[in-house]
Amino acid sequence: MKLRKVTAASATVFALALTATACGGDKNEGGGSGSGDGKTITVGIKFDQPGLGQKTPQGYAGFDVDVATYVAKKLGYNANQIEWKEAKSGDRETMLQRGDVDFIAATYSITPERQEKVDFAGPYLLAHQDVLVRADDNSIKSPADLNDKKLCSVTGSTSAQNVKEKLAPKADLQQYPTYSACLGGLQTKRIDALTTDDSILAGYAAQEQFKGKFKLGGFKMTNENYGIGVKKGSDLKDKINKALEDMVADKSWQKAVDKNLGPADYKNEPAPKIGDIKS
Known part of the structure; x- marks a missing residue:
């Protein structure tokens, strides 16, 4: 009787071990192998x-x-x-x-x-650094036209600093917490232009609520x-x-x-x- 209990217990342990091994086979072994x-x-x-x-x-x-x-x-x-x-x-x-x-x-x-x-x-x-402006604004045709304009980017952005330091030193830099906040300011005319990579700008402008309201400057100020x-x-x-x-x-x-x-x-x-x- 005692021998039977030991054998049954051993069988249980063995079964559990097999189960654990099977479960382990489903675990991601690091898709980095690309296989x-x-x-x-x-x-x-x-x-x-x-x-x-x-x-x-x-x-x-x-x-x-x-x-x-x-x-x-x-x-x-x-x-x-x-x-x-x-x-x-x-x-x-x-x-x-x-x-x-x-x-x-x-x-x-x-x-x-x-x-x-x-x-x-x-x-x-x-991609390239660019600006986004209102679709009906024809006053910004080159980076130099950003002088004396309100230019927005996110806080800490290198894009806005690049424009202000190298292309339009008289631009009035406005730093907002998010690009969405910049877009809101652009829409209500609190700012005149938003700058970052053109692909990012295009992504925001392509949103359903913004279609037809903005346009890219096409300035290609940097290569990304x-x-x-x-x-x-x-x-x-x-x-x-x-x-x-x-x-x-x-x-x-x-x-x-x-x-x-x-x-x-x-x-x-x-x-x-x-x-x-x-x-």
């Missing part, structure tokens, strides 16, 4: 940039989201296997270094300083090479580069631009060649 064997792949995007990366009641939307979804599919993951994680600007390098995400597509400009910390696939979009960030030394870089080339070749890239940024009459640059970083 699609893991259950999910974790991708960093912006949650608050309309037209690029935005969390909505219906899910996630924007150009960066479409690019990331296409890339993930090429890596072997369906859309429902993607775990989206918010990647705020100041957190992106840390998130990659810690392995919080497999890759980041979040208006992530490739710079020498960032390349020291992480690797980049791409670029997949060449958006790349997909991966952990330093990751083998995902080459795989993502191949996926980006496929996205351009099968026209999915242009369709994503038109869908997300086209309503703001965004004149996009042609898809950049992999590794071609414009200074």
Whole structure:
């Protein structure tokens, strides 16, 4: 009788061990392998940039989201296997270094300083610093016309400082907490222009409530090479580069631009060649 109890207990322990092993097989072993064997792949995007990366009641939307979804599919993951994680600007390098995400597509400009910390696939979009003005305002035709105008950007933005220091030193710089607040000021004529990357401006202007109310200046004041960030030394870089080339070749890239940024009459640059970083 005693022997039977021991045998039964051993059988129970063995069964539990098998169950634990089976459960462990479903755990994501790090989609960074790009094999699609893991259950999910974790991708960093912006949650608050309309037209690029935005969390909505219906899910996630924007150009960066479409690019990331296409890339993930090429890596072997369906859309429902993607775990989206918010990647705020100041957190992106840390998130990659810690392995919080497999890759980041979040208006992530490739710079020498960032390349020291992480690797980049791409670029997949060449954006430029620009201004957004009211559709009926024809007084701002060049950066110099921003002198004596009320220029808005978010608090701490380098974009506004770039304009004020290099292009329009007499601009009246207005710093608001969010781009949405700047847009509200632009709409009510409390400010005259909003500045940041043209892709970001186009995303905001493409929102349903703003369609037809604003226009881009088209000034191309800087080059912003958006790349997909991966952990330093990751083998995902080459795989993502191949996926980006496929996205351009099968026209999915242009369709994503038109869908997300086209309503703001965004004149996009042609898809950049992999590794071609414009200074």
